[in-house]
Amino acid sequence: MNVYDAINRPSIKEGILRSLRNLSDAVRKNIENHPYLFDFADEVKKARLDVAENYDYWIDKAVRTLEEKGVQVHQARNADEARKIAGEIVGEGKTVVKAKSMVSEEIHLREYLEKLGNEVWETDLGELIVQLAGDKPMHMVIPALHYSEEEVGRILQKIGVKGKNAEEMARGVRKFMRKKFLEADVGISGCNAFSAETGRIFLIENEGNIRLSTSLPETYIALISIDKILPSDELALKSVLVQSAFFGTFPPAYININEKATEQIMHAILIDNGRKNTPYREQLSCVKCGRCQLECPVFQLAGNIWGGDVYGGPMGMGWSAVTGEMVELCFLSTLCGKCMEVCPMSIDMPGIIRSLRKRILEQDIRQQ
Ligand code: SF4
Incomplete structure (x- = not known):
């Protein structure tokens, strides 16, 4: 399945929005009760x-x-x-x-x-x-x-x-x-x-x-x-x-x-698998709670298909790069910053995505 097939499969969007509805309130309460x-x-x-x-x-x-x-x-x-x-x-x-x-x-x-x-x-x-x-x-x-x-x-x-x-x-x-x-x-x-x-x-x-x-x-x-x-x-x-x-x-x-x-x-x-020498060191502080995925407007449309071989969504762009995969689909990000806003570790995922875009373009130029 590619990202366009995923966008046309309503069950992905429905499942993500259902999970977001069920979990958002719980996260809000957790934070309020346990600052x-x-x-x-x-x-x-x-x-x-x-x-x-x-x-x-x-x-x-x-x-x-x-x-x-x-x-x-x-x-x-x-x-x-x-x-x-x-x-x-x-x-x-x-x-x-x-x-x-x-x-x-x-x-x-x-x-x-x-x-x-x-x-x-x-x-x-x-x-x-x-x-x-x-x-x-x-x-x-x-x-x-x-x-x-x-x-x-x-x-x-x-x-x-x-x-x-x-x-x-x-x-x-x-x-x-x-x-x-x-x-x-x-x-x-x-x-x-x-x-x-x-x-x-x-x-x-x-x-x-x-x-x-x-x-x-x-x-x-x-x-x-x-x-x-x-x-x-x-x-x-x-x-x-x-x-x-x-x-x-x-x-x-x-x-x-x-x-x-x-x-x-x-x-x-x-x-290790890329972690020791990654330029995307901030991504290594990710605890993989999955919050940035559910809150991301692009992930809400395409789910984990918007990503690399394994990792998808905003965190998936960074983790894929850490583990050696440059995900060209990072150009579909809206760079709205919601991922960073909801991330407990405040990881600058929009910054990582911008840097990935730059590297992908540089690679393209080198290959021409
Ligand atoms: S919200 Fe932050 S900590 Fe949670 S999965 Fe996303 S990047 Fe990782």
Whole structure:
């Protein structure tokens, strides 16, 4: 689907506006009732950018802390290395349960593990719908917002789940997924924030699937993109609180704080993929709350199709550039500045988009 197809698919616009209506009030209330969240956001932004100034030091510290706890640590310079490391750990013919993770999308991990002959299941309901539909997540936090209840019903029939309404279908998926959790050899998660102080991995969720994916299988792989490294538990906790509050749920239903369980084999893959040397350093302070996407007038028309291979919307222009993709569709931005206005980290996304436009034009001139 290209951006023009997306604009002509009303379910995308309807899904985004429905989510915006449901979540805007919640974000407003979160901010009104907990004004200290702005201070948390400022602290987290400063810490992330300080870490980014000295990634080598913080990566070393993260490696040492994790290894002291018995975690097997791997470092990946790019998506290809990250996929291969994960593939070697998983092997072939395994059952893998996966938590929703943007960095796993970034490295196309599920598809790679499937090609190796593994059975891989997304365990987040929205992400499972997207997997079964062979689609791309339409929003970072609400990946299946563009599907109606009826469409979801048709999609879930592929795994034998039937139901007259959303509740019945969710119950059916829970039952289906519980068997997969028990069968799984390997569990994979991303990381919402990582504490270099203790080696703890902070993950937020509202379905309870992450704690099952990461605790039940004999082997657990945590994918940690280096922008998630923070110096302390306190900052990691503040980061996930800001992320969930500005998405619209506060406090989050579950905060998982993962470290190596005695019996479990645990691997951590620290992934750079463009972060260390990016000129768009401010983007690294993004907590991926998805607020800028829902509030953006262009995203409201075209959803995540307005973006790069993985990341879309205003934040997606910056993240795509960080991970090595210059999105020419950045010329469709209105530069209205709404994204920066609603961003808890006040990231200058219009500034990033203007800089991208300049670079794309310069590239064009060089190629002529
Ligand atoms: S750029 Fe800001 S608003 Fe957008 S996802 Fe990141 S933190 Fe949230």
